[in-house]
Amino acid sequence: MPENTKDKERPFSRVVQKLRQVGLRPTRQRLALAKILFDGPCRHVTAEILHDEVSQANISVSLATIYNSLHQFTNAGLLREVVVDSGRTYFDTNISDHYHYFMEKEGCLKDIPRGAINFDMLPDEPEGKKFSRIEVIIHVTEESQK
Amino acid sequence: MPENTKDKERPFSRVVQKLRQVGLRPTRQRLALAKILFDGPCRHVTAEILHDEVSQANISVSLATIYNSLHQFTNAGLLREVVVDSGRTYFDTNISDHYHYFMEKEGCLKDIPRGAINFDMLPDEPEGKKFSRIEVIIHVTEESQK
DNA sequence: GTGTTTGCAAAGTGTTTGCAATTTA
DNA sequence: TAAATTGCAAACACTTTGCAAACAC
Numbered sequence: 001m002p003e004n005t006k007d008k009e010r011p012f013s014r015v016v017q018k019l020r021q022v023g024l025r026p027t028r029q030r031l032a033l034a035k036i037l038f039d040g041p042c043r044h045v046t047a048e049i050l051h052d053e054v055s056q057a058n059i060s061v062s063l064a065t066i067y068n069s070l071h072q073f074t075n076a077g078l079l080r081e082v083v084v085d086s087g088r089t090y091f092d093t094n095i096s097d098h099y100h101y102f103m104e105k106e107g108c109l110k111d112i113p114r115g116a117i118n119f120d121m122l123p124d125e126p127e128g129k130k131f132s133r134i135e136v137i138i139h140v141t142e143e144s145q146k
Numbered sequence: 147m148p149e150n151t152k153d154k155e156r157p158f159s160r161v162v163q164k165l166r167q168v169g170l171r172p173t174r175q176r177l178a179l180a181k182i183l184f185d186g187p188c189r190h191v192t193a194e195i196l197h198d199e200v201s202q203a204n205i206s207v208s209l210a211t212i213y214n215s216l217h218q219f220t221n222a223g224l225l226r227e228v229v230v231d232s233g234r235t236y237f238d239t240n241i242s243d244h245y246h247y248f249m250e251k252e253g254c255l256k257d258i259p260r261g262a263i264n265f266d267m268l269p270d271e272p273e274g275k276k277f278s279r280i281e282v283i284i285h286v287t288e289e290s291q292k
Numbered sequence: 293g294t295g296t297t298t299g300c301a302a303a304g305t306g307t308t309t310g311c312a313a314t315t316t317a
Numbered sequence: 318t319a320a321a322t323t324g325c326a327a328a329c330a331c332t333t334t335g336c337a338a339a340c341a342c
Contacts (some may be wrong), residue, residue, distance in 0.1 A: 025341060027297065047332080062299045067332065087307080087331065089232045104278065112269060120266035123258060123284070132250065132287040138269070141278040171316060173322065193307080208324045213307065233306060233331080 015039060022076035029061045033069050037079070042094035044082065044109040082109060084137055099136035112138065161185060168222035175207045179215050183225070188240035190228065190255040228255060230283055245282035258284065 015034045016026045024030060032054050037043060045053075047066045054061050061069075070091050073079040082090045084102045090109055092100075099117055101110040117136065125131055161180045162172045170176060178200050183189060191199075193212050200207050207215075216237050219225040228236040230248045236255055238246075245263055247256040263282065271277055 025296065027341075029298070060299095063331095064300075064333080065298055068298085083229055083232050086229050086232055086235045089331085116267070116269040118266040120264040121262070123262040126286070128289045129286050130289050132285045135281070135283045135285070137281045139278045139281070140272070140275050143274045143276050171321065173316075175323070206324095209306095210308080210325075211323055214323085235306080 018078070022078060024072055024076065028059075029065050030069055030072075032057065032059045032061060033066065034073075037073070037093050042092070042111065044090050044092050046088055046090055082135075082137075084109065099138070101138050101140050104139055104141045112136070164224070168224060170218055170222065174205075175211050176215055176218075178203065178205045178207060179212065180219075183219070183239050188238070188257065190236050190238050192234055192236055228281075228283075230255065245284070247284050247286050250285055250287045258282070 015031055015038060018038060019026045019030055019034060026034075033050060036050065036053055036057075037045070047063060047070060050070070051061070051063055051066050054066075070079065070089075074081055074091065077095065079091045079093060080095050082092050082100060084090060084100070085107070092109070092111075094111055098114060099112040101112055102108075103110060122131075122134075161177055161184060164184060165172045165176055165180060172180075179196060182196065182199055182203075183191070193209060193216060196216070197207070197209055197212050200212075216225065216235075220227055220237065223241065225237045225239060226241045228238050228246060230236060230246070231253070238255070238257075240257055242260075244260060245258040247258055248254075249256060268277075268280075
């Protein structure tokens with residue numbers, strides 16, 4: 001099992017930049033996570049899923065670091081937190097305004113395509129308050145279930 | 147501290163009925179909880195809030211029983227679970243179709259008045275699936291905060 | 293070198309569970 | 318009395334924290 005170091009830095013350059021832009025040092029751990037998260041289609045992950053995936057890639061990143069990184073990425077605006085399930089935190093790599101399906105059976109999130117859902121009217125913001133975000137989650141079950 | 151037993155059953159009759167209707171024995175604990183929950187305006191509670199309130203009324207109900215009861219009430223259709231915050235479960239005594247404000251500062255839920263929010267269009271249910279419920283949560287912050 | 297980041301293990305939070313004792317019908 | 322319910326304490330799942338060692342610049 002010879003170590004493959006040849007493609008160690010080059011393919012990460014985009015990810016390295018992304019981290020640098022938000023002021024996070026591109027450490028081995030953060031690079032591995034960022035590559036999984038941002039180098040491909042948008043994803044919805046939990047800390048545990050990420051931990052499994054990074055492990056499968058034979059990179060060891062502790063759970064504590066995964067949690068730290070997820071929050072750092074979120075604070076930096078690279079991720080968005082989605083709450084569907086008390087006791088489990090999902091992070092969405094799609095940071096644009098959009099809503100979610102929650103597939104009850106699989107326990108996973110899917111983006112609702114832009115334009116597939118629309119508000120006719122919204123309440124007014126109360127005096128001195130503002131709506132910081134509007135979450136819509138459509139729970140999807142199998143036809144047979146109630 | 148003389149025990150006050152005179153008004154022990156009568157004022158509970160509505161609540162007793164409610165429990166009986168869904169097949170739950172009106173025990174001392176369930177009655178105390180049901181009275182707090184259903185005898186008055188609609189509420190949003192967590193297990194802890196309920197525990198505090200019932201304790202303040204000098205009735206002792208263990209947290210385990212509170213959790214049990216909240217789930218029993220929910221399964222019986224007397225309550226509805228609302229997820230806003232990972233790590234804390236809210237129960238809503240308003241079981242009609244409606245949506246929520248989440249007041250970030252206070253960490254509490256408020257119902258959005260019926261008709262204040264409306265969908266213009268909704269996605270179609272995929273083949274063999276159905277939308278079991280649609281959750282809308284508007285996060286409300288102070289004007290100054292972002 | 294200096295300040296940042298990591299990883300472990302321990303602590304924390306909210307919730308669930310097993311089971312003996314108690315209560316309800 | 319039989320079956321349901323309760324409460325405790327222990328177990329749980331997920332997340333956060335403190336701190337010494339390792340790392341990035």
